[in-house]
Amino acid sequence: MGYFISSMIQSFVPKKKLTKYMGEANFKSISLSTIFGGVSSSCSFAALSAARALLQKGAHFITVVAFMFASTNLVIELGILILIFLGWEFLAAEIIGGFLLIAISSILIKLTYPGSLIEAAKRKLDRETDLAEDDFDWKKRITSKEGWNLVAKNFVMEWKMVWQEILIGFTIAGFVAVFIPDDIWAKIFLMDYTNSLPSWLIAIENAIVAPFVAALTFIGSMGNIPLATVLNANGVFFAGIMGFIYSDLMVPPLVAVNAKYYGKKIAFYIAGIMYLSIILTALILNVLFSVVGIVPESNKIITEMTQFKIDYTFWMNIFFLTLAGWLVYRYKRDIRQDHDLMSHGEEDNGLDIKALFTKVFILILIGGLASYILI
Numbered sequence: 001m002g003y004f005i006s007s008m009i010q011s012f013v014p015k016k017k018l019t020k021y022m023g024e025a026n027f028k029s030i031s032l033s034t035i036f037g038g039v040s041s042s043c044s045f046a047a048l049s050a051a052r053a054l055l056q057k058g059a060h061f062i063t064v065v066a067f068m069f070a071s072t073n074l075v076i077e078l079g080i081l082i083l084i085f086l087g088w089e090f091l092a093a094e095i096i097g098g099f100l101l102i103a104i105s106s107i108l109i110k111l112t113y114p115g116s117l118i119e120a121a122k123r124k125l126d127r128e129t130d131l132a133e134d135d136f137d138w139k140k141r142i143t144s145k146e147g148w149n150l151v152a153k154n155f156v157m158e159w160k161m162v163w164q165e166i167l168i169g170f171t172i173a174g175f176v177a178v179f180i181p182d183d184i185w186a187k188i189f190l191m192d193y194t195n196s197l198p199s200w201l202i203a204i205e206n207a208i209v210a211p212f213v214a215a216l217t218f219i220g221s222m223g224n225i226p227l228a229t230v231l232n233a234n235g236v237f238f239a240g241i242m243g244f245i246y247s248d249l250m251v252p253p254l255v256a257v258n259a260k261y262y263g264k265k266i267a268f269y270i271a272g273i274m275y276l277s278i279i280l281t282a283l284i285l286n287v288l289f290s291v292v293g294i295v296p297e298s299n300k301i302i303t304e305m306t307q308f309k310i311d312y313t314f315w316m317n318i319f320f321l322t323l324a325g326w327l328v329y330r331y332k333r334d335i336r337q338d339h340d341l342m343s344h345g346e347e348d349n350g351l352d353i354k355a356l357f358t359k360v361f362i363l364i365l366i367g368g369l370a371s372y373i374l375i
Helices: 001-012 015-019 027-038 044-058 063-074 076-085 088-112 115-128 139-141 145-179 184-188 199-217 220-233 238-250 251-263 263-291 312-335 352-375
Strands: none
Touching: 001 139, 001 145, 001 312, 015 145, 027 063, 027 088, 044 063, 044 115, 044 238, 044 251, 063 088, 063 238, 063 263, 076 088, 076 220, 088 263, 115 251, 115 263, 139 145, 145 220, 145 312, 145 352, 199 220, 199 238, 199 263, 220 238, 238 251, 238 263, 251 263
């Protein structure tokens, strides 16, 4: 459902009409960038690609960073996963924290704005990329067959970009839930010291450490959620969980993509701004939710989420599976006839290791399913 809505918005909303309002580092531009990011792709790599296009089209660097945060933390499909796996409190925190992240990162960039580096990055983009114009009449497109073919293409390309991250994320979460003992998490997140150390100090440590745990897993925003459920079940503080969820843009492969686009200095600058923003946001959320009294308890575990039931979710799955089949059919039929549709920001990020992990995990899952059925 989330990807269908996202694909329609990407297909029917002209980016050119939006970017001309994003050239200043003011409240209006940042707000528009946040909205634009929230209705765009949740794929981390696609978010970086779209952000590059915005910068090259004239968007201010602050609005570009706001777009990146919004497109990986305020999208519909991510919210659905968080609601299912972690509960409404975490969903509320994700939304509030997403706006906090954008506000804090905007302030930090204004205070430390590296003007010469950003101008050099723009010149690098102009030399290395040929950006196609994106201007059309959305009323004509939404009523045309070609427009809905484009929705189908965007839908398929979205899944082609994220299905590996989702599969890897759930598989790693399964292994972590089964094979990593609780005392490992207790050591990493100071759970053994809850009676001897003040809770605020443990919350700070959790928020600081969580992004590094996320970096080690190399999972995208969608794949982070099942592993966050594992951390939550093992008693990691609320600040640590939120810090982990927000850290998908800081994993080494994504930093490498930014380095490819803008150069290493800007890539590390962006990572540093994000790291500080994530820590501050996680701690502010921890304080706010503590004051209100809705800090989530560690009560959901992965194994409780694997039950099959014929309920409203079952019928929604049937409906959207049918819709997905229709969109894939339109894509397959159209792609044979027209190869000039938008590329949707696919990037060759050189992550061959990801393809290898995907194949290995598929074999493991098939073996596990077979043993579950036969034994």
